[in-house]
Amino acid sequence: MAAAVIVIAAVLVFTVGKAYFSVPGVWSADNHQVQELRLEPLSSFKYYNVWWGPWLNLIGNIALFVPVGWVAFLIFGGIWPAALAGLAFSFLIEVAQYVLAAGYSDVDDLLFNTLGALLGAMAARVIVGKRVP
Numbered sequence: 001m002a003a004a005v006i007v008i009a010a011v012l013v014f015t016v017g018k019a020y021f022s023v024p025g026v027w028s029a030d031n032h033q034v035q036e037l038r039l040e041p042l043s044s045f046k047y048y049n050v051w052w053g054p055w056l057n058l059i060g061n062i063a064l065f066v067p068v069g070w071v072a073f074l075i076f077g078g079i080w081p082a083a084l085a086g087l088a089f090s091f092l093i094e095v096a097q098y099v100l101a102a103g104y105s106d107v108d109d110l111l112f113n114t115l116g117a118l119l120g121a122m123a124a125r126v127i128v129g130k131r132v133p
Contacts, residue, residue: 008089012093016100041108044108062119069117069124072086072120085117087117
């Protein structure tokens with residue numbers, strides 16, 4: 001249970017929290033104090049400022065949700081319930097970002113986060129070696 005709290009807190013800091021504090025050289029809170037809804041899948045690969053931006057978003061979102069999938073697998077006992085938990089958590093984050101004007105609410109984030117949760121659950125399944133209760 002402690003692992004779940006730590007993972008949830010870390011994910012919230014890196015998603016919703018980015019609008020409230022800056023990390024010099026990494027991100028500026030001012031850039032994330034927006035209320036924007038992006039519904040076109042993979043549009044960041046068509047419209048970007050730097051070539052590596054969409055790739056960083058893809059890899060970063062997947063990596064951020066791998067621990068979510070791992071912990072959800074341990075809690076729910078299966079790959080698909082863990083992936084669905086990742087999808088639900090990601091959806092709540094996107095809604096919170098929109099409502100609080102605390103970031104870009106992007107369908108890509110939903111897709112990449114869910115993929116990360118799925119990969120985390122699959123890794124947990126391989127390492128744990130069995131379905132857990």
